[in-house]
Amino acid sequence: MCSPEYFAVEYAINPWMDVTRPVDPELAVKQWDRLRETLVGLGHEVHLLAPEPGLPDMVYAANGAFSVDGTVYGARFKHHQRTAEAAAHRAFYESQGWRFIAPNETNEGEGDFAYLPEAHGGLILAGYGFRTELAAHAEAQEALGRPVISLRLVDPRFYHLDVALASIDDGNIVYYPGAFSAAGQKVLAQLFPDAVLAEAEDVLAFGLNLVSDGANVVLNSEATRLAGRLKAAGYTPVPVELAELKKGGGSVKCCIAELRH
Numbered sequence: 001m002c003s004p005e006y007f008a009v010e011y012a013i014n015p016w017m018d019v020t021r022p023v024d025p026e027l028a029v030k031q032w033d034r035l036r037e038t039l040v041g042l043g044h045e046v047h048l049l050a051p052e053p054g055l056p057d058m059v060y061a062a063n064g065a066f067s068v069d070g071t072v073y074g075a076r077f078k079h080h081q082r083t084a085e086a087a088a089h090r091a092f093y094e095s096q097g098w099r100f101i102a103p104n105e106t107n108e109g110e111g112d113f114a115y116l117p118e119a120h121g122g123l124i125l126a127g128y129g130f131r132t133e134l135a136a137h138a139e140a141q142e143a144l145g146r147p148v149i150s151l152r153l154v155d156p157r158f159y160h161l162d163v164a165l166a167s168i169d170d171g172n173i174v175y176y177p178g179a180f181s182a183a184g185q186k187v188l189a190q191l192f193p194d195a196v197l198a199e200a201e202d203v204l205a206f207g208l209n210l211v212s213d214g215a216n217v218v219l220n221s222e223a224t225r226l227a228g229r230l231k232a233a234g235y236t237p238v239p240v241e242l243a244e245l246k247k248g249g250g251s252v253k254c255c256i257a258e259l260r261h
């Protein structure tokens with residue numbers, strides 16, 4: 001995770017960002033701190049990346065890389081405003097002894113890649129259409145040695161995969177079908193017949209931008225309907241308030257890069 005110390009909406013690279021709408025940086029830090037404490041309280045170890053002035057989106061740490069089984073496939077941002085973030089993530093992984101593979105293709109890390117270790121023997125789901133290039137999906141498959149399923153995103157409000165789909169345990173997902181092309185919906189229904197399906201209201205509340213440890217599902221507190229649905233499916237929803245960070249077009253998952261050793 002990376003503190004939103006320098007968080008601001010200074011440019012608009014997704015439909016949620018409105019440069020005329022002020023953000024409260026202090027409140028952003030407070031809400032982000034609660035998210036960090038929540039993860040620690042659930043027994044997870046949180047590493048911190050030092051925020052850098054001039055990189056107001058750096059708080060969305062999920063975009064910096066994608067790791068599977070100890071190997072890291074680095075990010076290459078689409079927008080120049082975020083380009084410099086990739087090096088900070090790379091330095092973190094290299095200092096910790098991870099095997100790091102630098103990308104040639106544009107991709108925004110866990111924003112557009114998800115990993116399901118127990119689905120069909122280990123499956124990577126990958127989004128494209130707005131940020132990550134399709135060519136990066138093939139590059140990720142070569143780097144990580146797991147099959148990559150390409151899914152086309154069709155709604156600019158759901159510009160990253162992690163806004164519309166999340167793993168809820170090692171083998172299952174929750175997603176909003178309307179974010180995907182008709183073929184993508186068909187592929188998801190075939191691969192995940194037991195998936196939890198979300199509705200427009202859930203995805204618009206950033207409810208799908210969640211992290212789950214297989215039991216506890218940490219999600220945006222505004223997604224009350226989805227919380228109920230997850231509870232009915234046997235999970236424990238853990239709501240957190242992240243209204244300030246929503247102004248940049250992100251929530252829980254965007255703030256967290258999962259480290260898969």
Ligand code: ARG
Nearest residue numbers: 014060062111160248250254
């Ligand atoms: N303002 C950031 C951008 O548009 C938000 C990134 C959200 N991160 C995510 N993993 N979806 O790039």
